[in-house]
Amino acid sequence: MSEMNEIGIAYDFLKNVILSEPLYKTVEFDARWYYSFASFSRMIDHDYCDHCSENSVFEWNYDLSFHDIFCKLAEYNKDSQNPIFRGITEPYRNQPVFIDYLFFCTGCKRIHYYTMMFKGNTVTKIGQYPSFASKEKVELKKYKNLKIVKKYYIELMRSVDAYSQHMGIAAFVYLRRIYEHIVETEYSKLSIEKNEKASFDEKMKAVDKEIHIIPDVLASQKSKIYSVLSKGIHEYDEDECYEMYPVIRNVILFILNRYLAQKDEKKLQEDARKLLASK
Numbered sequence: 001m002s003e004m005n006e007i008g009i010a011y012d013f014l015k016n017v018i019l020s021e022p023l024y025k026t027v028e029f030d031a032r033w034y035y036s037f038a039s040f041s042r043m044i045d046h047d048y049c050d051h052c053s054e055n056s057v058f059e060w061n062y063d064l065s066f067h068d069i070f071c072k073l074a075e076y077n078k079d080s081q082n083p084i085f086r087g088i089t090e091p092y093r094n095q096p097v098f099i100d101y102l103f104f105c106t107g108c109k110r111i112h113y114y115t116m117m118f119k120g121n122t123v124t125k126i127g128q129y130p131s132f133a134s135k136e137k138v139e140l141k142k143y144k145n146l147k148i149v150k151k152y153y154i155e156l157m158r159s160v161d162a163y164s165q166h167m168g169i170a171a172f173v174y175l176r177r178i179y180e181h182i183v184e185t186e187y188s189k190l191s192i193e194k195n196e197k198a199s200f201d202e203k204m205k206a207v208d209k210e211i212h213i214i215p216d217v218l219a220s221q222k223s224k225i226y227s228v229l230s231k232g233i234h235e236y237d238e239d240e241c242y243e244m245y246p247v248i249r250n251v252i253l254f255i256l257n258r259y260l261a262q263k264d265e266k267k268l269q270e271d272a273r274k275l276l277a278s279k
């Protein structure tokens, strides 16, 4: 891998952990990336600013102290055969180091905070303001009035709370209920011959075949998604749920986006019809 490539991958990795991963999820990386982390000069985030009341650009800029800390971490966590070097670095190896990333809204200078804990070859986000849940909820607001999830909107919100607190099963089960409701609703609309005793798995596949509910980008993961979603509540384990949560969330948002687009199109057509009728 070229050096530029590796820096780019390290950049995307760190930015994703800071901005997108929930609290307390520990992620591993190659300890050599500390050198890359030391060299980042700027990170940009597009986020909702509650002071500007609109989506805004948030910016983090290079800080010399970060450079020094990361260079030290790179040295401390380097695998070395040299016993003298090891004698110096060993006491510092795997010691937690806490770093605050401050992103400023370019419109109003309001700050979004993220506190990261670096330890050996792992990083964990241990603090965030505004909270992960409140950010997510702003993004999900647009689905609030969709007929299909009206009854389950509160559960969509609860799934975000549960996920942000690292409660994988709870978060996943809320999503699974929403997904089940969508599949049952769509299945009842299908104009195919229906089997009274069809299992959830069969219904899901029938619906997917007709209206294509799993996005193309996830096509290669389809059988895994199917198998996870068709399990009974007691069969889930915490890690599996945690890992699958973002995937299922995206599948659900993909479906909801389509309903949203249909709703918008209907409104446009209706407006056009009214306009023509008034002429």
Ligand SMILES: [Zn+2]
Residues within 6 Å of the ligand: 049, 050, 051, 052, 053, 056, 105, 106, 107, 108, 109, 110
């Ligand atoms: Zn702002």
